[in-house]
Amino acid sequence: MEIPIVDFNVFELGKTNVSADELDDLSKEVKRAFTDVGFVYLKNTGISQEEVDNVMAVSKKFFSLPEDVKKSFSRGSFPCNENHGWVSVETESLNPRRPGDLKEAFNTSTLSADIKWPSEGVADFRDVQVSFFLRCKELSLRVLRLMALGLGLESEVFLDAHKLIGSDVNRTTLRSLFYPPVKSTSVKENQLRCGEHSDYGSITLVFQSREGGLQVLSRAGEYISAPSICGTVLVNIADMMQRWTSDIYVSAVHRVLLPPAGDSSTRQSLAFFVQPDDDAMISCCDGSDKYPPVRSLDYLLSRFSESYIKKTHLA
Numbered sequence: 001m002e003i004p005i006v007d008f009n010v011f012e013l014g015k016t017n018v019s020a021d022e023l024d025d026l027s028k029e030v031k032r033a034f035t036d037v038g039f040v041y042l043k044n045t046g047i048s049q050e051e052v053d054n055v056m057a058v059s060k061k062f063f064s065l066p067e068d069v070k071k072s073f074s075r076g077s078f079p080c081n082e083n084h085g086w087v088s089v090e091t092e093s094l095n096p097r098r099p100g101d102l103k104e105a106f107n108t109s110t111l112s113a114d115i116k117w118p119s120e121g122v123a124d125f126r127d128v129q130v131s132f133f134l135r136c137k138e139l140s141l142r143v144l145r146l147m148a149l150g151l152g153l154e155s156e157v158f159l160d161a162h163k164l165i166g167s168d169v170n171r172t173t174l175r176s177l178f179y180p181p182v183k184s185t186s187v188k189e190n191q192l193r194c195g196e197h198s199d200y201g202s203i204t205l206v207f208q209s210r211e212g213g214l215q216v217l218s219r220a221g222e223y224i225s226a227p228s229i230c231g232t233v234l235v236n237i238a239d240m241m242q243r244w245t246s247d248i249y250v251s252a253v254h255r256v257l258l259p260p261a262g263d264s265s266t267r268q269s270l271a272f273f274v275q276p277d278d279d280a281m282i283s284c285c286d287g288s289d290k291y292p293p294v295r296s297l298d299y300l301l302s303r304f305s306e307s308y309i310k311k312t313h314l315a
């Protein structure tokens with residue numbers, strides 16, 4: 001099984017003259033990928049590789065700053081949004097049964113004008129992250145429209161619950177990830193760059209640097225690699241969306257492996273985690289009662305707490 005590559009050209013960012021037939025065809029291709037695999041590569045979305053490279057370059061400058069500078073932007077220190085900010089290496093375990101993930105991250109979770117942003121040595125950090133957040137938002141809204149059409153639903157069904165992306169009552173986050181070089185001598189048993197998990201919200205957009213490592217669990221129960229493909233964006237279904245669609249769109253478990261022994265390269269990725277508005281009630285879109293309705297924020301907070309509470313590590 002492979003992750004399909006779908007050409008998004010007819011609906012790329014900036015295009016307004018797409019026909020109903022073109023949208024219908026595209027929605028069917030997207031539906032097939034999200035039903036069979038839960039992941040799809042989209043090409044010709046309007047987001048260029050150059051844009052992605054620029055966000056990664058600025059992010060890398062931030063990650064190279066001294067630890068105490070980064071600490072002053074720690075996640076949890078921004079009263080308007082508890083998810084915004086820097087997360088240090090080994091702080092999270094996306095698979096709580098493994099030791100902390102060997103990654104650092106910066107979450108752009110609020111676009112509020114009042115907060116302090118890294119500036120020394122990374123003058124354009126805020127502008128670059130915020131502009132990319134807004135580009136990802138536009139693409140996500142297009143994907144959410146197609147996802148509704150693919151299921152034969154009103155095109156606004158998912159969009160109506162994503163009206164407030166970029167405000168402080170919607171938890172959508174652009175996360176810039178940095179995977180530092182790995183020294184095999186200091187790696188803990190069973191430690192990974194990012195442990196097995198499925199994402200929490202509605203959909204996620206992922207952009208990766210050239211180094212490999214991302215793997216997706218297929219429905220047949222085997223891990224398949226999901227390499228970076230230049231100029232594409234990898235889009236995946238997250239758990240709330242699986243619930244919302246009564247398990248028609250599937251959220252696949254994925255992870256990021258360590259590099260091969262002796263390979264000291266770093267790795268970067270950008271993940272845009274799309275969340276429904278805090279107060280949106282998520283109930284099965286087919287009208288069934290397969291899952292009870294849940295308030296988006298309640299669901300999300302319960303999932304966040306899992307990756308920050310350390311449980312028993314694997315033996």
Ligand SMILES: O=C(O)CCC(=O)C(=O)O
Pocket residue numbers: 177194199206208214254255256268269271
């Ligand atoms: O770094 C990657 O390629 C993916 C990371 C990921 O799956 C996540 O942070 O949820």
Ligand SMILES: [Fe+2]
Pocket residue numbers: 197198199254
């Ligand atoms: Fe993920």
